[in-house]
Amino acid sequence: MESNDENPLISIIILNYNAGKLLEECVDSIYHSNYKNYEIIIVDNNSTDSSHIECKEKFPLIDLIENKKNYGYCEGNNIGIRKSKGKFVIILNPDTIVDPNWMNELLLGHQKFGDGIYQPKFLTIDNESIIQSTGNMIQLFGFGYSRNKGDKDEQQFNNMETVNYASGTCLFTSKKIFEKLEFFDSFLFAYHDDLDLCWRASMQGIQSYYVPTSIVFHPSEGFSFKWSNFKFFLLERNRLYCLFTHYSRSTILKLFPSLILVDFAVSFFYLKNGLFYEKIKASFSIIKNLGTIQSRYNKIQKTRTVNDKEIIFNFKNEVILPKGTNIKNKIPFNSILRVLSKLSRMAI
Structure with missing residues (x-):
C-alpha cells in the first residue's frame, strides 16, 4: 500500500x-x-x-x-x-x-x-x-x-x-x-x-x-458510555475547558455575565435531571486545572489567524437535542440560551 x-x-x-x-x-x-x-x-x-x-x-x-x-x-x-x-x-x-x-x-x-x-x-x-x-x-x-x-x-x-x-x-x-x-x-x-x-x-x-x-x-445510541453520569461530567467539563482555551480573554470578559447566568441554568438543568454532582465535579475539575488551561490557552492563541467575531458568526443560539431525548426542561433552557446569545452577540 x-x-x-x-x-x-x-x-x-x-x-x-x-x-x-x-x-x-x-x-x-x-x-x-x-x-x-x-x-x-x-x-x-x-x-x-x-x-x-x-x-x-x-x-x-x-x-x-x-x-x-x-x-x-x-x-x-x-x-x-x-x-x-x-x-x-x-x-x-x-x-x-x-x-x-x-x-x-x-x-x-x-x-x-x-x-x-x-x-x-x-x-x-x-x-x-x-x-x-x-x-x-x-x-x-x-x-x-x-x-x-x-x-x-x-x-x-x-x-x-x-x-x-x-x-x-x-x-x-x-x-x-x-x-x-x-x-x-x-x-x-x-x-x-x-x-x-x-x-x-x-x-x-x-x-x-x-x-x-x-x-x-x-446506532441511534452509541455503545460507549451511552448517556451515563460520567458522560455528562465530561461534556460539561470539556465544554468549559473549550470556552476558556478557545475564546480570547476579551471575548470571555464580554461573555462573562451571560456565562454566569448560563452556569446557573446548567446547574438547574443538571439538578432537575439528577446530575448535579456531575456539574459540581466538572466545575471543580476546571478550577483544579487552571494551570493546564492557561498553558493551553497561550498555545492555542499563538497559532490563531481568525478572530472570535468571525468564528462566532456561524455559531448557533440554541441547542437542538435529538428527537426523543429524555431530558427535562428542554424548552426553558433553550429560551434562556437564545436570549443570552442574542445579547452577547451585541456585545462582541
Missing part, C-alpha cells in the same frame, strides 16, 4: 474498547469498500473482552495496537494517527457500518474544497431512513449537537457545505492537518474532542465540511 496522487493511501483508525462483535462487523464493511488503497489500524484501549484479538484473527492484515491502559478517545486515537502511514486519516468508531462508496466520496469532497475536516452523512443502522447527523453545530456558549438528528432522510440535506465541526464518529482529514493541529487534546479524554479539534482548526482558517454523498451507518 503506497500513496500516489490518484489513489492516496488512507489510514483508517478504529479505537476499540469492549466493542464485541461490532468491531468485526465494522471492519468487514470496510473490506467491502470500493476504494482499495487503505490500511486499517485498530487501537485497543485495554479491552476486557477479546474483540480485538478475534478481529485480528479474522482479518490478519489489520495493524493491531494493544494499549496497556485505557487512554480515552483522544490519546487512543492519537496513538493510531502517529502510527499511520497514509496521506489521509479517517477516525472511525467501531459501532459503524460503512457504505461501499464512503471513502471515494470523502476524497471527492477533499478534491473540491481542499484542506479541511470532513464528515459523511450518518444514518441509523436499524432504520436507514432516520438521520443521525448532517454535520455538527456549536452553540455560542460551547454546547455541541448533531444537526438534524432524528429527522427523516428525504434527500433534503444533500448539499455539501461547511459545518461548525465534523463528528468524531467518522472524521476524515489529511495527516498533515492532524500534525498541524497537534492531534486531539488528550486532556479531554472523551467527548467534545471533535468540537475542540474543529474549533481549533477554524481558528487557523481550516473549515469543516459535511459530505452527504458519503454514507456511514451508526
Whole structure:
C-alpha cells in the first residue's frame, strides 16, 4: 500500500474498547469498500473482552495496537494517527457500518474544497431512513449537537457545505492537518474532542465540511458510555475547558455575565435531571486545572489567524437535542440560551 496522487493511501483508525462483535462487523464493511488503497489500524484501549484479538484473527492484515491502559478517545486515537502511514486519516468508531462508496466520496469532497475536516452523512443502522447527523453545530456558549438528528432522510440535506465541526464518529482529514493541529487534546479524554479539534482548526482558517454523498451507518445510541453520569461530567467539563482555551480573554470578559447566568441554568438543568454532582465535579475539575488551561490557552492563541467575531458568526443560539431525548426542561433552557446569545452577540 503506497500513496500516489490518484489513489492516496488512507489510514483508517478504529479505537476499540469492549466493542464485541461490532468491531468485526465494522471492519468487514470496510473490506467491502470500493476504494482499495487503505490500511486499517485498530487501537485497543485495554479491552476486557477479546474483540480485538478475534478481529485480528479474522482479518490478519489489520495493524493491531494493544494499549496497556485505557487512554480515552483522544490519546487512543492519537496513538493510531502517529502510527499511520497514509496521506489521509479517517477516525472511525467501531459501532459503524460503512457504505461501499464512503471513502471515494470523502476524497471527492477533499478534491473540491481542499484542506479541511470532513464528515459523511450518518444514518441509523436499524432504520436507514432516520438521520443521525448532517454535520455538527456549536452553540455560542460551547454546547455541541448533531444537526438534524432524528429527522427523516428525504434527500433534503444533500448539499455539501461547511459545518461548525465534523463528528468524531467518522472524521476524515489529511495527516498533515492532524500534525498541524497537534492531534486531539488528550486532556479531554472523551467527548467534545471533535468540537475542540474543529474549533481549533477554524481558528487557523481550516473549515469543516459535511459530505452527504458519503454514507456511514451508526446506532441511534452509541455503545460507549451511552448517556451515563460520567458522560455528562465530561461534556460539561470539556465544554468549559473549550470556552476558556478557545475564546480570547476579551471575548470571555464580554461573555462573562451571560456565562454566569448560563452556569446557573446548567446547574438547574443538571439538578432537575439528577446530575448535579456531575456539574459540581466538572466545575471543580476546571478550577483544579487552571494551570493546564492557561498553558493551553497561550498555545492555542499563538497559532490563531481568525478572530472570535468571525468564528462566532456561524455559531448557533440554541441547542437542538435529538428527537426523543429524555431530558427535562428542554424548552426553558433553550429560551434562556437564545436570549443570552442574542445579547452577547451585541456585545462582541
